[in-house]
Amino acid sequence: MKTERKTIELDGSQGEGGGQILRTSLALSMVTGQPMAIEKIRAGRAKPGLMRQHLACVNAAAEISGAEVGGAELGSQSLRFAPGTVRAGDYRFAIASAGSCMLVLQTVLPPLLLAGTASRVHLSGGTHNPMAPPFHFLERAFAPLVRRLGADLQLTLRRCGFYPAGGGEVEAEIVPAAGVLQPFDLMARGDAQTGYAECLAPGLPRHVSTRELDTLGGAMGWSGEQLRHGNARQNEGPGNALLATLAYDHVTEVFTAFGEKSLSAEQVAHGLVKELRAFQKSEAAVGPHLADQLALLLALAAWQGQKACAFTCSEVTEHTRTNCAVIERFLPVRFTIAESRQACTVRVSPD
Numbered sequence: 001m002k003t004e005r006k007t008i009e010l011d012g013s014q015g016e017g018g019g020q021i022l023r024t025s026l027a028l029s030m031v032t033g034q035p036m037a038i039e040k041i042r043a044g045r046a047k048p049g050l051m052r053q054h055l056a057c058v059n060a061a062a063e064i065s066g067a068e069v070g071g072a073e074l075g076s077q078s079l080r081f082a083p084g085t086v087r088a089g090d091y092r093f094a095i096a097s098a099g100s101c102m103l104v105l106q107t108v109l110p111p112l113l114l115a116g117t118a119s120r121v122h123l124s125g126g127t128h129n130p131m132a133p134p135f136h137f138l139e140r141a142f143a144p145l146v147r148r149l150g151a152d153l154q155l156t157l158r159r160c161g162f163y164p165a166g167g168g169e170v171e172a173e174i175v176p177a178a179g180v181l182q183p184f185d186l187m188a189r190g191d192a193q194t195g196y197a198e199c200l201a202p203g204l205p206r207h208v209s210t211r212e213l214d215t216l217g218g219a220m221g222w223s224g225e226q227l228r229h230g231n232a233r234q235n236e237g238p239g240n241a242l243l244a245t246l247a248y249d250h251v252t253e254v255f256t257a258f259g260e261k262s263l264s265a266e267q268v269a270h271g272l273v274k275e276l277r278a279f280q281k282s283e284a285a286v287g288p289h290l291a292d293q294l295a296l297l298l299a300l301a302a303w304q305g306q307k308a309c310a311f312t313c314s315e316v317t318e319h320t321r322t323n324c325a326v327i328e329r330f331l332p333v334r335f336t337i338a339e340s341r342q343a344c345t346v347r348v349s350p351d
Helices: 019-032 052-065 101-113 135-148 206-220 265-281 288-305 318-330
Strands: 008-011 036-039 068-070 079-082 090-094 119-125 152-159 168-175 192-200 227-229 241-248 252-258 309-313 333-338 344-350
Touching: 008 019, 008 318, 019 036, 019 052, 019 079, 019 101, 019 288, 019 318, 052 079, 052 090, 052 101, 090 101, 101 119, 101 135, 101 168, 101 288, 135 152, 135 241, 135 252, 135 288, 192 206, 206 227, 206 241, 206 265, 241 265, 252 265, 288 309, 288 318, 288 333, 288 344, 318 333, 318 344
Parallel strands: 008 036, 090 119, 192 227
Antiparallel strands: 036 079, 068 079, 119 168, 152 168, 192 241, 241 252, 309 344, 333 344
């Protein structure tokens, strides 16, 4: 006789109150097989409820797990999700708008990492969106951490997708670990190896990217090959993403600033310089955005490997705190956070 599993009830307005609550709960519902229900989805946002990119996450999760779903419609502030068995395979997920397809990958990756055999996922939609991890962040900063778990994530950018055009294309190959995910600590970044900037500005005059790169280079002491005009075709925009990559012995970080009509090229660059200097001034291994991603990876490893692991970050955001709280609802793990001026320590232990 099949035992009914208790539904985990979540308040979508808690803490940071954004779409991350939805994505993490969908991922961990599939990982654990526990049904979940969310109320007040994005209740505090200007446009509350499920938007197209959130619906795409729900639909992708339902497809890979054969889930029973209720409330999956635009604007819905309530969702019920009861997963079946996650199936590895070849999948195609599309967002009709320029919504971030990278957030869809973020949703399906954890269960597919534990699915036993490899999967291929073709994603289309936005690839470089404000308020979402851009492709290059996942490729350079996040994917190497997946490999440290003993699994693999290979990402290929076929076409950039910027707002409002969208239409970006990404292919992901997800290979689970041979056994359980391997816990690890990431307490220090190590010595600096290299730093460089690149600007993706399809559909914009060349001088925009040149000014951004020159301003960033002047502030960071970068020149020549460290300042790069990225490959993006005119029909992939108009868009403007200025990226800075900092590679260290133990981790690579990627910081991104997006151009806006109200900002000059110099203002965009100076905003990114401020982020870079704040991270370099700290003694932490990772920045605030990678911390949010790393919390879930290490929680899965601590749960499977039954071993505590920890990392240091330059800042613990409300986004990260909320993510940790949601993770604790699904997995038998406990987070502890110790903050200091030079580095915050986040530890996750089997409960």
